[in-house]
Amino acid sequence: xxxxxxxxxxxxxxxxxxxxxxxxxxxxxxxxxxxxxxxxxxxxxxxxxxxxxxxxxxxxxxxxxxxxxxxxxxxxxxxxxxxxxxxxxxxxxxxxxxxxxxxxxxxxxxxxxxxxxxxxxxxxxxxxxxxxxxxxxxxxxxxxxxxxxxxxxxxxxxxxxxxxxxxxxxxxxxxxxxxxxxxxxxxxxxxxxxxxxxxxxxxxxxxxxxxxxxxxxxxxxxxxxxxxxxxxxxxxxxxxxxxxxxx
Amino acid sequence: xxxxxxxxxxxxxxxxxxxxxxxxxxxxxxxxxxxxxxxxxxxxxxxxxxxxxxxxxxxxxxxxxxxxxxxxxxxxxxxxxxxxxxxxxxxxxxxxxxxxxxxxxxxxxxxxxxxxxxxxxxxxxxxxxxxxxxxxxxxx
Numbered sequence: 433x434x435x436x437x438x439x440x441x442x443x444x445x446x447x448x449x450x451x452x453x454x455x456x457x458x459x460x461x462x463x464x465x466x467x468x469x470x471x472x473x474x475x476x477x478x479x480x481x482x483x484x485x486x487x488x489x490x491x492x493x494x495x496x497x498x499x500x501x502x503x504x505x506x507x508x509x510x511x512x513x514x515x516x517x518x519x520x521x522x523x524x525x526x527x528x529x530x531x532x533x534x535x536x537x538x539x540x541x542x543x544x545x546x547x548x549x550x551x552x553x554x555x556x557x558x559x560x561x562x563x564x565x566x567x568x569x570x571x572x573x574x575x576x577x578x579x580x581x582x583x584x585x586x587x588x589x590x591x592x593x594x595x596x597x598x599x600x601x602x603x604x605x606x607x608x609x610x611x612x613x614x615x616x617x618x619x620x621x622x623x624x625x626x627x628x629x630x631x632x633x634x635x636x637x638x639x640x641x642x643x644x645x646x647x648x649x650x651x652x653x654x655x656x657x658x659x660x661x662x663x664x665x666x667x668x669x670x671x672x673x674x675x676x677x678x679x
Numbered sequence: 680x681x682x683x684x685x686x687x688x689x690x691x692x693x694x695x696x697x698x699x700x701x702x703x704x705x706x707x708x709x710x711x712x713x714x715x716x717x718x719x720x721x722x723x724x725x726x727x728x729x730x731x732x733x734x735x736x737x738x739x740x741x742x743x744x745x746x747x748x749x750x751x752x753x754x755x756x757x758x759x760x761x762x763x764x765x766x767x768x769x770x771x772x773x774x775x776x777x778x779x780x781x782x783x784x785x786x787x788x789x790x791x792x793x794x795x796x797x798x799x800x801x802x803x804x805x806x807x808x809x810x811x812x813x814x815x816x817x818x819x
Contacts, residue, residue, distance in 0.1 A: 480809035552770030558714040600701035629804035
């Protein structure tokens with residue numbers, strides 16, 4: 433089975449497969465995002481307290497979910513890289529980090545923009561906001577550590593250890609609103625409770641979160657292909673591709 | 680053990696060690712991570728004395744009195760209540776029955792606020808649903 437996994441995860445094989453499956457992420461993203469935005473901005477009704485302003489949650493909540501999901505990908509592929517020494521796992525982790533950082537930044541900014549009119553402040557140092565900011569710093573630290581070594585192998589190992597250490601922040605973010613008094617409200621959608629009392633609001637939120645998942649898939653595959661061309665530049669199959677484009 | 684199992688053990692130890700450190704760290708800082716104190720916490724003497732702190736609770740019904748930009752209201756957790764003095768702009772969501780968090784200090788039993796923030800809860804619903812819920816509640 434190891435041979436099979438290693439064959440599948442070989443850079444060459446992944447390069448070819450990812451080229452074929454990228455559209456399967458990109459086009460669903462476009463459709464889901466367009467329908468989701470229409471549903472969220474036009475079909476869904478206004479909120480009884482916040483009026484129109486609540487609609488920012490259709491970006492904010494999926495972005496915050498993705499910020500945590502991508503960090504999980506980072507840590508798991510880091511672990512797979514360390515244990516099974518599969519190069520592809522390091523590639524996936526490396527190219528995912530900036531995407532995750534961007535989603536984290538988006539969640540923080542949309543939250544601040546909503547917080548000013550609703551709470552009366554852009555920012556407070558409560559447990560939820562602070563732990564999400566630490567997540568952004570973890571992504572930035574991961575990226576700088578990955579670029580701080582001349583030897584790519586050492587860089588991948590060191591940054592994977594950092595990614596796994598930072599994993600402890602994820603449950604803190606998730607449970608911060610339960611464990612401590614925070615200004616940030618509790619979860620509106622969780623396994624045992626949905627506090628969004630309108631089907632159209634819920635549909636819009638789910639469409640947008642699906643759209644963000646597909647967007648991440650497409651971006652990750654496209655960036656991984658570029659990264660593989662760089663790391664495998666000395667192998668014969670990459671040289672062949674480059675020759676083809678030179679002619 | 681093969682090399683692969685060896686590496687797996689190392690990664691597992693790393694995860695366990697970090698979780699333990701995180702758990703102990705959080706336990707040690709638990710009190711400091713509370714963003715605000717409830718009126719009951721304050722009555723029990725948990726809030727810092729003589730220093731500014733944050734008080735959080737519901738704005739009591741029929742307690743808001745405005746005089747220009749000066750406003751007084753009661754903050755309650757339905758067990759204990761404190762009256763709050765504040766002058767300044769209140770956030771959009773501020774109203775009676777709303778959760779708020781206010782920064783200030785306790786002087787002679789009255790909370791002199793320097794900042795009032797509205798706390799939003801996790802409920803989202805259209806106005807018609809909110810009306811229907813309100814009506815159903817009043818019928819009982």
